[in-house]
Amino acid sequence: MDFTLTEEQQMLQDSLRRFVDNEYNFDKRSEIIATGKGLDKGTWSALAEMGLLAFTFPEDYDGLGGNAVDTMVVMECFGRGLLVEPYLATVVLAGGLIRDAGSDAQKAALLPAIASGEKLMALAHHEPGNRYNLNRVNTEAKPSNGGYVLNGRKTAVIHGGQADQLIISARTSGSAGDASGQSLFLVDAGASGLTINDFATHDGQRTADLVLENVQVPENALVGPLDQAAPLIEKAFDLGIAAICAEAVGAMEALNATTLAYSKERKQFGVPIAKFQVLQHRMADMFMAAEQARTMAILAATNADSDDREQRRRAISSAKALIGQYARELGQSAVQIHGGMGVTEEMFCSHLFKRLTLINLQFGNSDYHLEQVSNLLLAETA
Amino acid sequence: MNLNYTPEQDAFRQEVRQFLNDKLPDDIREQVQKRLRMPKSTTERWQKILFDQGWGASNWPTEHGGTGWDAVQQLIFEEECAMAGAPRQLDFGLRMVAPVIMTFGNEEQKQRFLPGILSGEEWWCQGYSEPGAGSDLASLRTSAVRDGDHYVVNGQKTWTTLGQHAEWIFCLVRTSTEGKPQEGISFLLIHMDDPGISVRPIIMLDGEHEINEVYFDNVRVPVANLVGKENQGWTYAKFLLGHERTGLANVGQSKSMMARLKAAAREERDGERPLMENPRFRDRLAQLDMELQALDLTVLRILTDAKGPGPAASILKIRGTELGQNLYELLMEATGHDAMAHLPEALDADYNGPRPGSENATIAAGEYFNMRKLTIFGGSNEIQRGIISKLVLGL
Numbered sequence: 001m002d003f004t005l006t007e008e009q010q011m012l013q014d015s016l017r018r019f020v021d022n023e024y025n026f027d028k029r030s031e032i033i034a035t036g037k038g039l040d041k042g043t044w045s046a047l048a049e050m051g052l053l054a055f056t057f058p059e060d061y062d063g064l065g066g067n068a069v070d071t072m073v074v075m076e077c078f079g080r081g082l083l084v085e086p087y088l089a090t091v092v093l094a095g096g097l098i099r100d101a102g103s104d105a106q107k108a109a110l111l112p113a114i115a116s117g118e119k120l121m122a123l124a125h126h127e128p129g130n131r132y133n134l135n136r137v138n139t140e141a142k143p144s145n146g147g148y149v150l151n152g153r154k155t156a157v158i159h160g161g162q163a164d165q166l167i168i169s170a171r172t173s174g175s176a177g178d179a180s181g182q183s184l185f186l187v188d189a190g191a192s193g194l195t196i197n198d199f200a201t202h203d204g205q206r207t208a209d210l211v212l213e214n215v216q217v218p219e220n221a222l223v224g225p226l227d228q229a230a231p232l233i234e235k236a237f238d239l240g241i242a243a244i245c246a247e248a249v250g251a252m253e254a255l256n257a258t259t260l261a262y263s264k265e266r267k268q269f270g271v272p273i274a275k276f277q278v279l280q281h282r283m284a285d286m287f288m289a290a291e292q293a294r295t296m297a298i299l300a301a302t303n304a305d306s307d308d309r310e311q312r313r314r315a316i317s318s319a320k321a322l323i324g325q326y327a328r329e330l331g332q333s334a335v336q337i338h339g340g341m342g343v344t345e346e347m348f349c350s351h352l353f354k355r356l357t358l359i360n361l362q363f364g365n366s367d368y369h370l371e372q373v374s375n376l377l378l379a380e381t382a
Numbered sequence: 383m384n385l386n387y388t389p390e391q392d393a394f395r396q397e398v399r400q401f402l403n404d405k406l407p408d409d410i411r412e413q414v415q416k417r418l419r420m421p422k423s424t425t426e427r428w429q430k431i432l433f434d435q436g437w438g439a440s441n442w443p444t445e446h447g448g449t450g451w452d453a454v455q456q457l458i459f460e461e462e463c464a465m466a467g468a469p470r471q472l473d474f475g476l477r478m479v480a481p482v483i484m485t486f487g488n489e490e491q492k493q494r495f496l497p498g499i500l501s502g503e504e505w506w507c508q509g510y511s512e513p514g515a516g517s518d519l520a521s522l523r524t525s526a527v528r529d530g531d532h533y534v535v536n537g538q539k540t541w542t543t544l545g546q547h548a549e550w551i552f553c554l555v556r557t558s559t560e561g562k563p564q565e566g567i568s569f570l571l572i573h574m575d576d577p578g579i580s581v582r583p584i585i586m587l588d589g590e591h592e593i594n595e596v597y598f599d600n601v602r603v604p605v606a607n608l609v610g611k612e613n614q615g616w617t618y619a620k621f622l623l624g625h626e627r628t629g630l631a632n633v634g635q636s637k638s639m640m641a642r643l644k645a646a647a648r649e650e651r652d653g654e655r656p657l658m659e660n661p662r663f664r665d666r667l668a669q670l671d672m673e674l675q676a677l678d679l680t681v682l683r684i685l686t687d688a689k690g691p692g693p694a695a696s697i698l699k700i701r702g703t704e705l706g707q708n709l710y711e712l713l714m715e716a717t718g719h720d721a722m723a724h725l726p727e728a729l730d731a732d733y734n735g736p737r738p739g740s741e742n743a744t745i746a747a748g749e750y751f752n753m754r755k756l757t758i759f760g761g762s763n764e765i766q767r768g769i770i771s772k773l774v775l776g777l
């Protein structure tokens with residue numbers, strides 16, 4: 001057992017923390033959000049220069065061959081400063097899929113372009129009314145003109161409105177709910193027949209809904225094997241879940257730090273409110289929640305790259321279910337301890353709380369992942 | 383023991399329901415049920431309708447133009463209004479300052495202020511909290527210094543709900559620094575247009591404007607606007623907080639929210655099935671349904687107790703607010719990732735642009751965030767638990 005970071009990971013963490021603390025303060029973040037663009041070009045270039053946009057890509061494609069633990073280090077730092085930039089969408093989800101399933105030509109065309117910061121991408125998979133179950137794909141792709149024509153709707157596409165290119169899942173055979181019969185396609189954001197509705201999210205990021213009406217793509221738009229994309233999609237989201245679990249840990253620790261500091265400063269009845277035992281116990285619970293969350297995020301990260309599906313799934317769903325619960329408890333306590341200040345837009349506290357709330361809603365809430373673990377148990381005892 | 387309403391109470395409920403059916407305008411009903419942003423005129427129109435019916439103040443005695451209803455009738459009325467989608471009436475005037483004026487004010491003050499509250503033409507806000515005085519309200523510092531027929535007021539109030547709309551603010555101000563902090567506080571009525579008052583918005587975490595900071599810079603307030611006696615304001619404030627606490631159980635609101643949640647469970651899809659058929663979700667709904675019933679009956683049990691609620695009213699505040707928060711949280715989870723989008727423009731009734739998911743999804747997360755306030759204001763739930771420990775358990 002070894003829970004320590006490697007020397008490189010430690011350096012990465014130090015420099016990223018410095019970057020987040022010094023270059024990405026609350027006011028800067030608020031300005032970026034207010035532009036409605038979903039990212040700050042300067043920040044994105046800085047991340048590219050640090051090599052972060054290529055961290056987990058193979059060395060042949062300008063990458064550093066990093067793994068999910070490296071992503072954990074990065075995302076935890078992002079959580080600490082609540083970066084709104086499309087790292088998850090572009091690098092972890094879409095970039096990860098191209099790395100794992102793309103053809104040589106696709107890798108060559110896309111990975112270096114992502115690495116340099118030129119290209120933004122997103123993964124469009126979930127569909128309206130289908131909630132979190134990954135096999136519920138109704139969007140159809142039919143052979144046409146030597147390629148495919150896509151029809152359907154997508155929702156909860158994180159940073160879909162900022163992407164230059166999207167990876168869109170569609171059914172090439174079978175029916176909604178089937179694991180088999182799903183395929184992935186590369187689609188240009190400007191493709192004719194594709195409507196992208198870009199929305200702000202409560203946590204300062206962006207999400208999009210897509211409508212696909214006879215969107216024609218060439219044959220070489222197919223990413224990975226025809227009909228057999230389900231395992232790839234599942235793994236991409238497992239990597240995404242591990243990433244946002246780490247982000248949650250960063251946000252939880254930041255929220256604990258700001259709450260602790262506030263409780264020592266804020267005086268009522270002639271003493272700092274930190275002197276009240278109910279609040280002390282509550283902060284002790286918050287501390288425990290963050291520690292347990294950190295453990296689970298490590299469990300998720302160390303399993304996210306694994307091809308042992310059952311073990312990976314159990315680790316990822318356990319982490320997501322528990323972190324959702326811990327984050328909820330911790331976030332609600334933090335706001336409560338801040339009193340009126342906690343429900344204002346001015347405090348970092350409320351923004352951390354909002355992001356933590358949305359992390360629970362993203363890629364399956366606690367209930368959904370509890371159900372996954374529960375189903376695995378059933379299969380085990382059968 | 384008998385948990386049924388009496389035939390008279392059932393008939394009363396029927397009468398209220400009929401009235402709401404006939405008189406509540408559809409556009410208002412829609413705004414309320416969908417929890418859209420409400421213009422000031424919505425509340426004004428509704429108060430006028432109630433006023434014309436003679437039902438402007440369900441908690442007032444008839445001598446001041448109230449209904450003279452008993453506690454159970456008031457609850458029935460509140461519940462029916464909430465279920466029908468009527469806007470909340472303005473607590474600050476009707477339930478807070480008015481009882482204080484009736485109990486401690488002079489005849490002139492009653493004549494001057496009660497009619498405007500009843501008709502809804504004059505709005506009130508509550509100037510208690512200050513940046514340094516939240517839970518420890520008695521430490522407030524906004525000062526009122528006597529100068530002939532006036533008090534000169536200086537200081538700052540904060541978290542002032544509806545301060546942007548109100549004509550009047552009832553304030554706790556410091557008129558003496560001698561003795562215990564509680565002993566030098568007075569209860570003053572101040573017109574919001576008076577020179578020297580400025581109001582600045584505070585934007586809440588859902589992005590909406592409902593609270594404000596109010597600054598007082600040498601504001602001259604006639605001595606005639608002092609309620610009761612100088613330096614006795616703390617007694618009146620405590621009287622008022624008791625009123626606030628029983629109201630904060632909000633059973634009517636929670637019942638209407640539960641109805642919405644049940645409807646959402648049928649409307650929201652979980653793939654092939656309605657969400658209601660997802661057993662994990664349904665269990666959570668059932669849990670809240672049970673808790674709502676427990677709260678509902680506890681309210682009735684406490685309010686019909688001949689001894690009066692006393693400090694046990696804190697139970698209602700604590701349980702009522704926690705339940706309110708949990709209901710919104712479950713609505714948010716019912717809409718899943720659709721709730722992530724933040725569309726402030728979709729909170730207006732005429733919005734017809736795109737939105738992820740249903741109308742539930744549009745409001746769910748914002749409301750969940752906003753409702754964190756319930757356990758903070760009106761005496762935080764930590765303070766309420768302290769009251770139970772001290773005054774009920776004698777610890």
Ligand SMILES: Cc1cc2nc3c(=O)[nH]c(=O)nc-3n(C[C@H](O)[C@H](O)[C@H](O)COP(=O)(O)OP(=O)(O)OC[C@H]3O[C@@H](n4cnc5c(N)ncnc54)[C@H](O)[C@@H]3O)c2cc1C
Nearest residue numbers: 276336337339340508510511516517541543755759762764
């Ligand atoms: C949305 C909103 C609307 C409001 N509207 C109004 C209004 O219209 N008019 C008005 O006058 N006020 C209003 N308030 C103010 C409200 O009454 C105060 O927020 C409340 O009294 C708490 O004070 P505070 O915010 O200063 O928190 P603090 O008193 O600083 O409390 C911070 C934390 O410490 C805890 N704490 C404090 N003392 C103790 C103790 N002795 N033991 C244990 N824990 C303790 C609290 O429970 C809380 O968790 C509003 C507040 C909000 C959030």
